[in-house]
Amino acid sequence: MAAKAESSSTVQMDDATSKLEQMNISFSIWPPTQRTRDAVKKGIVESLSTTSILSKRYGTLLTEEATAVAERMEDEAYAAASSASVPADDDGIEILQVYSKEISERMLDYMKSRSASPAAASSTLNEDSTVHDEESSTVETQS
Template sequence: MEAQSPLNQTLCSQSISFSVWPPTQRTRDAVIHRLIETLSTPSVLSKRYGTLSPEDASAAARRIEDEAFSTAAASASLDDYGIEIIQLYSKEISRLMLDTVKATAALDNDATKTPDSAMPGVSATESKSQSPSL
């Protein structure tokens, strides 16, 4: 059996700890920036639910990230390395983002509906433009 070098002995005897929770402020700011971009620019999500103005997207992104962080932090334990907590944080962000765009789309649909609109969720202007012309 070979003898270990003093460096190897030192490295083996030290326990190395790695934790991904809590995320740094820089990481949280990057999440917020990405949320703003996702909510305010054309994307797969915006094709279905529409986009938010940059101001509304900024406010929504900060609220989403803060709520997701609070939810994840409340379930954090000192015994793990944060992998499960980061997964919860990510899932909460996704859920809250989807809830936000759905709520915004529902408000927009309610605001554009008129009594003569025959199709639910379609504004009268859209409805008229989709009807066949004679």
């Protein structure tokens, strides 16, 4: 029974594809719409500025910095994916994988370089000591 349903589903997909071809309509996932690109940028900002796998290891960015970094990363990843060589018959899947990989690599590289940078470490250290000093003065004031 399951094989019959699966076969029927395949026939329906073939019919739908045939109808789209007859109407001269094609479907491709590349290039992404501006709405999709904006959603990707928003996801990058969230990954860099809130608790995530990256932030647990490398810390978080302020939202403003994350927004600027996300804009640049997505633009660079889009350009790299757009210029990548993919098979002529690619429906966008392979190029989308390149785009995703480029974004992931850029996020990781940026966070690694930021945490390895003495200036970044110093900045984080200064922020931590400022918070500690504020907490100490609050405790002293309350005493």
